Amino acid sequence: xKIEVNRPAPVEIAAEKSPSALSIMWRELVRDRLALVSxxxxxxxxxxxxxxxxxxxxxxxxxxxxxxxxxxxxxxxWLGTDYGGRDVFxxxxxxxxxxxxxxxxxTLITGAIGLVVGLVAGYFGGWIDNVIMRIIDFILVxxxxxxxxxxxxxxxxxxxxxxxxIMSAFLWTGKARLIRxxxxxxxxxxxxxxxxxxxxxxxxxxLFQILPNLSSIIIVNLxxxxxxxxxxxxxxTYLGFGLPESTPxxxxxxxxxxxxxxxxxxxxxxxxxxxLILVMMLCINFIGQALxxxxxxxxxxx
Amino acid sequence: MLLDVRHLKVHYPVxxxxxxxxxxxxxxxxxxxxxxxxxxxYGLVGESGCGKTTTGRTIIGLIRATAGEVLFEGTDLTxxxxxxxxxxxxxIQMIFQDPYSSLNPRKRVLDIIxxxxxxxxxxxxHEERKKVQSILERVGLSAxxxxxxxxxxxGGQRQRIGIARALMLNPKLIIADEPVSALDVSVQxxxxxxxxxxxxxxxxTYLFIxxxxxIIRHMCDRIGIMYRGRLVEEGTSEDIFANPQHIxxxxxxxxxxxxxxxxxxxxxxxxxxxxxxxxxxYSRYFxxxxxxxxxxxxxxxxxxxxx
Ligand SMILES: Nc1ncnc2c1ncn2[C@@H]1O[C@H](COP(=O)(O)OP(=O)(O)O)[C@@H](O)[C@H]1O
Ligand SMILES: [Mg+2]
Numbered sequence: 225x226k227i228e229v230n231r232p233a234p235v236e237i238a239a240e241k242s243p244s245a246l247s248i249m250w251r252e253l254v255r256d257r258l259a260l261v262s263x264x265x266x267x268x269x270x271x272x273x274x275x276x277x278x279x280x281x282x283x284x285x286x287x288x289x290x291x292x293x294x295x296x297x298x299x300x301x302w303l304g305t306d307y308g309g310r311d312v313f314x315x316x317x318x319x320x321x322x323x324x325x326x327x328x329x330x331t332l333i334t335g336a337i338g339l340v341v342g343l344v345a346g347y348f349g350g351w352i353d354n355v356i357m358r359i360i361d362f363i364l365v366x367x368x369x370x371x372x373x374x375x376x377x378x379x380x381x382x383x384x385x386x387x388x389x390i391m392s393a394f395l396w397t398g399k400a401r402l403i404r405x406x407x408x409x410x411x412x413x414x415x416x417x418x419x420x421x422x423x424x425x426x427x428x429x430x431l432f433q434i435l436p437n438l439s440s441i442i443i444v445n446l447x448x449x450x451x452x453x454x455x456x457x458x459x460x461t462y463l464g465f466g467l468p469e470s471t472p473x474x475x476x477x478x479x480x481x482x483x484x485x486x487x488x489x490x491x492x493x494x495x496x497x498x499x500l501i502l503v504m505m506l507c508i509n510f511i512g513q514a515l516x517x518x519x520x521x522x523x524x525x526x
Numbered sequence: 527m528l529l530d531v532r533h534l535k536v537h538y539p540v541x542x543x544x545x546x547x548x549x550x551x552x553x554x555x556x557x558x559x560x561x562x563x564x565x566x567x568y569g570l571v572g573e574s575g576c577g578k579t580t581t582g583r584t585i586i587g588l589i590r591a592t593a594g595e596v597l598f599e600g601t602d603l604t605x606x607x608x609x610x611x612x613x614x615x616x617x618i619q620m621i622f623q624d625p626y627s628s629l630n631p632r633k634r635v636l637d638i639i640x641x642x643x644x645x646x647x648x649x650x651x652h653e654e655r656k657k658v659q660s661i662l663e664r665v666g667l668s669a670x671x672x673x674x675x676x677x678x679x680x681g682g683q684r685q686r687i688g689i690a691r692a693l694m695l696n697p698k699l700i701i702a703d704e705p706v707s708a709l710d711v712s713v714q715x716x717x718x719x720x721x722x723x724x725x726x727x728x729x730x731t732y733l734f735i736x737x738x739x740x741i742i743r744h745m746c747d748r749i750g751i752m753y754r755g756r757l758v759e760e761g762t763s764e765d766i767f768a769n770p771q772h773i774x775x776x777x778x779x780x781x782x783x784x785x786x787x788x789x790x791x792x793x794x795x796x797x798x799x800x801x802x803x804x805x806x807x808y809s810r811y812f813x814x815x816x817x818x819x820x821x822x823x824x825x826x827x828x829x830x831x832x833x
Contacts, residue, residue: 415627417620417628418628418688418691421615421618422615422619423646
């Protein structure tokens with residue numbers, strides 16, 4: 225048995241907590257060079273994007289100017305203009321803001337829905353679980369891309385908000401399944417049985433006993449998902465089923481590269497956006513990987 | 527009489543086939559009756575998978591009974607809704623087998639032990655901490671453990687934390703499901719003796735579940751031998767160990783390892799003899815489906831499952 229070392233620490237001072245999941249994750253993140261650099265780069269990009277977009281006027285930027293079609297980078301247009309004479313740098317900033325906001329919003333909304341649904345299905349099981357899982361199965365067999373295309377066609381005012389809602393309606397299922405599986409495993413552990421025999425109500429067991437044990441998994445999953453969701457917006461817009469041209473996005477800029485002339489001779493239109501997507505997704509992924517390692521170490525500890 | 531279990535049955539559905547329909551039932555507990563007197567320790571013994579855990583968890587309401595009654599001070603617990611069961615939670619507590627999974631790794635000892643208090647009593651944080659610290663000292667841990675996390679303790683210490691948590695509401699009945707089987711042998715005796723101590727202090731009644739007859743002999747006043755979801759013999763410790771009647775009980779007893787090396791040869795011979803008898807007499811003790819017969823009293827304290 226462990227031998228207790230007699231420390232003079234008085235009881236009141238001993239209130240210092242052992243490191244929480246968050247602080248362990250933070251430590252792992254800071255120790256990992258790549259993740260730390262990624263975090264700094266991402267923060268700088270986001271600061272610039274959200275800071276600069278305050279001063280940029282979206283109406284002004286998307287206004288067509290036929291006197292300045294495809295002008296290369298210059299002092300007036302830092303990254304040149306596109307086929308409508310619109311400033312690419314301005315579109316890049318606004319586009320990055322839109323794309324990131326969309327990715328973040330989808331991640332948070334699907335995360336919240338997935339968490340609630342997954343916890344309820346996993347904890348209560350039985351017919352509740354059955355009904356929820358059948359609904360999820362149904363959503364999963366729907367042809368996602370085709371339905372998005374139909375929505376794009378029938379929704380009259382298609383903008384950032386509607387895009388987020390449509391995406392979220394489909395993308396919560398994966399998270400719900402993940403959380404459900406973890407909750408099912410957690411529910412079988414004796415500390416949950418103990419809580420029940422101690423008279424703790426179900427909602428408290430779910431929120432204060434089970435949820436803290438899932439926090440690392442949730443944070444890791446949401447981070448890695450964020451990268452994917454930014455990609456989804458760009459991908460769909462590139463295919464022409466995302467946001468309209470009046471709402472700049474990174475996907476819009478990249479999609480100009482479908483024109484071979486632009487692809488070969490007008491690099492300033494599509495290259496910055498492509499690089500920005502690449503850098504953002506890589507950064508988020510590196511951060512996510514570091515968090516994942518922290519979560520695993522934590523599980524070994526617990 | 528504190529607890530009276532009558533004709534308790536717990537059948538788990540076995541699903542299979544195309545639409546995951548119920549194709550069969552596992553009769554984990556199949557018509558078990560026994561009762562506990564105030565202040566005594568009743569031992570439930572049997573090989574792994576015979577339904578001991580299921581019996582214990584059904585009594586405390588973690589598993590739904592398929593049929594039968596669990597009368598606690600005259601109230602049938604199996605018929606109560608969750609809300610109606612709530613006040614009885616104070617009276618019946620459980621000590622779990624696994625000291626690792628039974629404490630939430632994310633909670634401090636204070637929060638773990640205070641959990642039942644927070645559900646039943648409104649105490650100020652100061653009173654609550656005082657109470658937790660005093661019970662910690664009672665179970666042999668230092669009072670400044672309250673801000674530590676479970677992983678900072680050994681298995682034996684964790685089990686003591688589990689016991690402290692169960693004691694917090696002054697229960698009348700404690701169901702101990704193999705409370706020491708996950709611990710080192712060197713720590714087992716300590717925890718068992720400690721459980722005996724607190725039984726005196728708190729006036730506890732134990733339902734003590736174990737597969738280890740040595741431990742059962744050390745702890746229990748009365749014993750029920752369980753086999754495939756049924757009781758095959760029941761009696762006082764004396765009845766079971768000095769005068770075993772059922773062939774399965776004899777077999778269990780002969781399998782107790784003997785610490786004395788000189789006795790080993792004798793033991794092996796005895797074991798072989800019992801095995802032979804078991805094979806020959808099997809059909810006299812079990813019906814054609816392999817099910818044990820209902821218990822028949824052969825003395826005021828001693829019952830055996832014979833036709
Ligand atoms: N949730 C369950 N679903 C189906 N069968 C179960 C379940 N839990 C236990 N069983 C079965 O019930 C029987 C009794 O199990 P248990 O009560 O854990 O036995 P013991 O505690 O004596 O080892 C075993 O055959 C086991 O496989
Ligand atoms: Mg068991």
